[in-house]
Amino acid sequence: MADRPLKVLIAKPGLDGHDRGAKVLARGLRDEGFEVVYTGLRQTPEMVATAALQEDVDVVGLSILSGAHMTLVPRITKLLADSGLGDVLVTVGGIIPDDDIQPLREAGVAAVFGPGTTIAAVAEFLRSNARLRD
Amino acid sequence: MAGDRGALARLLTAVENRTPVAEAALRRLYPVAGRAHLVGITGPPGSGKSTLVAALIGQVRAAGRAVAVVAVDPSSPITGGALLGDRVRMQSYASDSDVFIRSMASRGHAGGLASTTTAAAAVLDAAGFDLVLIETVGTGQSEVEVAAAADTTVVLEAPEMGDEVQAIKAGLLEVADLVVVNKGDRPGALRTAAQLRAMLVPTVARIPTDRPAPKRPEVLVTTASTGEGVPELLAALDRHRAAGRESVGETARRTRAAAQVRAILAERLAERLQDDGVAPLTASMVDDVAAHRLDPYTAADRLLDAILRGRA
Numbered sequence: 001m002a003d004r005p006l007k008v009l010i011a012k013p014g015l016d017g018h019d020r021g022a023k024v025l026a027r028g029l030r031d032e033g034f035e036v037v038y039t040g041l042r043q044t045p046e047m048v049a050t051a052a053l054q055e056d057v058d059v060v061g062l063s064i065l066s067g068a069h070m071t072l073v074p075r076i077t078k079l080l081a082d083s084g085l086g087d088v089l090v091t092v093g094g095i096i097p098d099d100d101i102q103p104l105r106e107a108g109v110a111a112v113f114g115p116g117t118t119i120a121a122v123a124e125f126l127r128s129n130a131r132l133r134d
Numbered sequence: 135m136a137g138d139r140g141a142l143a144r145l146l147t148a149v150e151n152r153t154p155v156a157e158a159a160l161r162r163l164y165p166v167a168g169r170a171h172l173v174g175i176t177g178p179p180g181s182g183k184s185t186l187v188a189a190l191i192g193q194v195r196a197a198g199r200a201v202a203v204v205a206v207d208p209s210s211p212i213t214g215g216a217l218l219g220d221r222v223r224m225q226s227y228a229s230d231s232d233v234f235i236r237s238m239a240s241r242g243h244a245g246g247l248a249s250t251t252t253a254a255a256a257v258l259d260a261a262g263f264d265l266v267l268i269e270t271v272g273t274g275q276s277e278v279e280v281a282a283a284a285d286t287t288v289v290l291e292a293p294e295m296g297d298e299v300q301a302i303k304a305g306l307l308e309v310a311d312l313v314v315v316n317k318g319d320r321p322g323a324l325r326t327a328a329q330l331r332a333m334l335v336p337t338v339a340r341i342p343t344d345r346p347a348p349k350r351p352e353v354l355v356t357t358a359s360t361g362e363g364v365p366e367l368l369a370a371l372d373r374h375r376a377a378g379r380e381s382v383g384e385t386a387r388r389t390r391a392a393a394q395v396r397a398i399l400a401e402r403l404a405e406r407l408q409d410d411g412v413a414p415l416t417a418s419m420v421d422d423v424a425a426h427r428l429d430p431y432t433a434a435d436r437l438l439d440a441i442l443r444g445r446a
Contacts, residue, residue, distance in 0.1 A: 005215060029215065035216045036215070036218065039221045040221075044228065046229055047228040050228040051221060051228070051235075054139065
């Protein structure tokens with residue numbers, strides 16, 4: 001089933017209302033041939049995990065600009081692991097200080113994409129690192 | 135109804151990808167499916183299908199029933215990618231295990247659904263959900279496929295989207311069991327509903343024929359964003375379901391059964407067509423058709439003969 005599209009959840013957990021970046025990325029990944037589930041603003045970690053489970057996605061991309069990533073992201077990765085989705089690739093985009101990148105990796109994040117990352121680079125990373133969960 | 139939601143989600147993925155595992159599962163599940171009420175929700179882009187589905191979920195849960203949603207959005211004909219955005223309006227039920235929402239990309243299938251949507255709905259039916267809502271891609275006038283996939287077809291209209299002539303054109307409105315004018319708080323909603331009611335009346339007394347009588351859909355007005363009219367919509371769905379148990383729905387189920395068998399037959403034929411060992415579409419045949427030495431009808435007939443004889 002190598003030629004089926006990768007399925008990606010793009011979610012905005014937390015309370016910041018800035019979803020332009022998430023929408024641009026969702027659209028860009030669509031153009032790169034991904035099936036992108038976009039769930040909108042103000043998601044709780046539970047909403048993100050439920051959507052990832054029901055949609056059976058290969059990748060969860062989190063967009064956070066509020067500064068709450070150290071609280072939200074580990075909670076989401078734990079909920080994913082508890083739901084049997086430990087093998088789903090988790091990436092984070094937004095405003096993430098350099099010092100937080102290593103702790104996020106330790107919490108199960110595969111990559112952190114800061115401002116200026118191209119959509120092509122994100123797409124390439126996902127293609128190379130996501131495992132088709134058949 | 136406890137069930138393993140992760141296993142359900144993975145089976146739906148297998149169904150979408152048409153794996154052998156999925157087909158084996160569908161064969162086994164078929165005898166236990168057929169109990170859920172399958173409701174198709176269709177209408178133009180932006181008419182409020184997802185918002186109405188979200189409002190219906192709330193209503194159905196308040197009645198203590200389990201509900202699943204299959205929401206289809208279009209795949210890009212160019213890249214194969216898709217943006218599946220129907221969940222945006224349905225996020226309030228994350229912790230409710232009696233609500234299951236699944237997005238599907240249409241993957242090149244025209245008609246408003248993905249080719250595997252009926253099978254996905256059957257899986258959710260077999261999983262024990264009382265109601266399965268099938269939300270189509272935004273449709274125009276002729277994407278009527280959902281009517282064959284659902285027991286009850288709801289066609290959404292937005293206010294002021296067209297005049298009475300739009301309402302008497304053939305197509306989508308003909309397959310509606312219920313017509314819903316959504317965005318009922320907008321100006322013109324009641325007038326649109328009145329025009330639809332006036333135009334969707336039965337025509338002349340019919341000479342009895344084998345053809346099914348034209349449907350006489352009930353016309354309702356909802357404001358999905360506030361929930362106005364949604365209890366009445368659920369009541370109308372239940373009425374249609376109850377009536378269907380007696381007569382109408384039997385026809386729908388037979389139509390669906392025939393459509394399913396034909397669709398699978400067509401798929402299998404298409405697969406064998408792709409198999410060059412069975413019916414080789416040779417380079418010389420392609421050349422002949424391209425150069426107008428052979429017409430494509432004759433070429434196709436030759437291949438069909440080869441397939442039906444089971445040899446090249």
